[in-house]
Amino acid sequence: MAATNDQTVTVFGGTGFLGRRIVRHLRSHGFSVRAASRHPDRGHGLFGPDDPHLQSVGANIYDERSVADALAGAYGVVNAVSLYVEHGQETFHSVHVDAARRIAAQALRAGVDRLIHISGIGADAASRSRYIRKRGEGELAVRDAFGNALFVRPSVMFGPDDAFLTTILRLLRQLPIYPMFGRGLTKLQPAYVEDVAEAVGRTMQRAVTPSMIFEFGGPRVYSYEEFLRAVAHQAGLAPRLIPIPFAVWNALAWASEMFPTPLLTRNQVELMQIDTVSSPETPGFVELGISPHSVEAILQKMLSNCE
Template sequence: MEPRTLARAATNGRTITVFGGTGFLGNRIVCHLRNHEFPVRIASRHPDVQLQSVAANIHDERSVANALVGAYGAVNAVSLYRERGGETFHSVHVEAAPLVAAQARRAGVERLVHVSGIGADAASPSHYIRKRGEGERAVLAEFPDAMIVRPAVMFGPDDAFLSTVLKLLRRLPIYPMFGRGRTRLQPAYVEDVAEAVARIMARAETHPTVFEFGGPTPYSYEQLLRAIAHQAGLAPLLIPIPFAIWHALAWACEILPRPPLTRNQVELMRIDSVSSPEMPGFAELGISPQSIEEILQRMLANRG
């Protein structure tokens, strides 16, 4: 049998329900699962019959249960990076995530992948990171065999990270840094993370594992800015700005309906986000992660 035929035989009929399947990471996960020959069902608030999707609200038990009927596996790629009204870090990561896990267990789902984030810690002083950690605990309490995936900050052609930094570097000859630019980051390419999730679903091992996915290179924030600027042919003057000033600016911004900066985002920039060498990651899945320089070169080339 050809490898492709073997993959099809192994995955045919094993439907995977992807919650958050229309998001930045989720839609890539859908594509990579399909590349591995999995039938995919996208659970979305706004279903599209052409995309084999079903209506689902992760806060609603019945709609979640309906989305999981007959599924072999499930991926919860729903995330929230900025609180808005009733959509809070607690409601999404601590309440809705275990609801998905509980319904997956009741539906007889064999494999659940829960997407969290590097550094998730229920004891963290950061509200966001603390809720991520509490969410992991709650998911495992409902589905003890769940696989936890913790990506570092992700980048890609239509992201909110690399594209934003590049845009600001082009507009600002003097670039204000968070603090002294010493926070450590290890950005991961979104396609690599999506492929990793697909391989977790396809692999034979089923024991619960926490994976951490960071890119090939850890940077300080200042080093990362300089690497991005260099690829784009820019030479900005990087100026350190104390975190106290950023906090005050974010507090003022939060008065706006769609604040460009929040205190939570500022707090996250004080915390290192790098994968632990003690945790399984891309290497265990046979993936060589692509660097931010490689992807940025392609992005710049495609823009002409």
């Protein structure tokens, strides 16, 4: 653990899949950290032994006073709050646009020096995908409220206890015939969640820079079919991959959305038709001195830990 400086960073979404890793990596870079979330009690079991420089605090991103309290006296803030399936009042707009604007505005009011906003590769306010469109609108709202904000756009992230790689691995093991989204041609560049968290830590440490965007993709670009075959090969599986038209997936998602907790949404089907690959013109892992881990290397560790 690095020596602690006198700078505190508040991490909204600090108990989430990426957020809790960001908390740990910020601590390793010497920052005091406030992990702010709706369920602060979860933080006590996530961050190891008691650390006087790590607080788990309650925060409601929909409430200005709550956000302001979490930011009081902070040097930096990371907004790692995300939503992938809409539930009632929790919509892509309320989380990725309204709450993002609220956090940025309160950060400026609190005199915070540095704001890092976690978005996603492909974020675009003109996208036909509602999720990607709201990600893009959120970036614009944050930049409008906090002019020097830094934006981190990860590709789809993987790691232990994720909802991506572990789900695919489980299904590959259960299904001798695996239904693919479309013909499996969609491009993806999965990034290891610990690499992304380390990148956030290094970005927080960097000398003051104007607002800029980082995109973080892993070392290899796969087609969806190539990715499935790579995961299956590492796990010693040989499934039969069957193309299923997106129109069929949309129909299944529409039916699934009638249930309180849908297994599949039309938004998810839509995202599976959009490539998520980092732009070579945009700064990424290389500029921060990080050599990203491959899916194969991490999957081998995950598999060996399960044995």
